[in-house]
Amino acid sequence: MWWFLKKAQKPVEEKGWTSRVETEEQLLAQVPDMSVLERHETAVKIWLPELMASTLKWVADFEGVSQSNWVRDRLFVYVYGRVAHLAQKIRQERNAIRFSRSAVDRGAGRWVYKVPQ
Numbered sequence: 001m002w003w004f005l006k007k008a009q010k011p012v013e014e015k016g017w018t019s020r021v022e023t024e025e026q027l028l029a030q031v032p033d034m035s036v037l038e039r040h041e042t043a044v045k046i047w048l049p050e051l052m053a054s055t056l057k058w059v060a061d062f063e064g065v066s067q068s069n070w071v072r073d074r075l076f077v078y079v080y081g082r083v084a085h086l087a088q089k090i091r092q093e094r095n096a097i098r099f100s101r102s103a104v105d106r107g108a109g110r111w112v113y114k115v116p117q
Helices: 024-029 035-039 050-063 067-080 082-095
Strands: none
Touching (some): 035 082, 050 067
C-alpha cells in the first residue's frame, strides 16, 4: 500500500535514557578482545610514492611509534572501528610493563632516553 494512503498512527512513546553509569570493566566486556592480533605474524609490504613514504616516516616519528605500528593502528581502526581500537589500547596499557624512564628528546626523529650515570 502507498505510504501516503495509510492512516495516521499514534506516535509510540519513546523510553527515556537511563542515567546508569557503567564501569570501565563493564564497557570493556562489551567489546571483543583482539589480543590474537598482537602477535604481528604476517608481513605486508607495499610500495609508497616517495612523498607519502617520507610523510609516513615523519608522522610515525612524531607520534613516537614505528612506521609498521602506525600503519597497523590505522588499518585496525579502519577495519574494526575506533571503539575496538581504544578498548585494545586500554587492555594493552593494563598488561604492559611500565618503565620509570620517560622520553625526553624526539628532535632527532627517534626516541632518545637519558640514562643517569
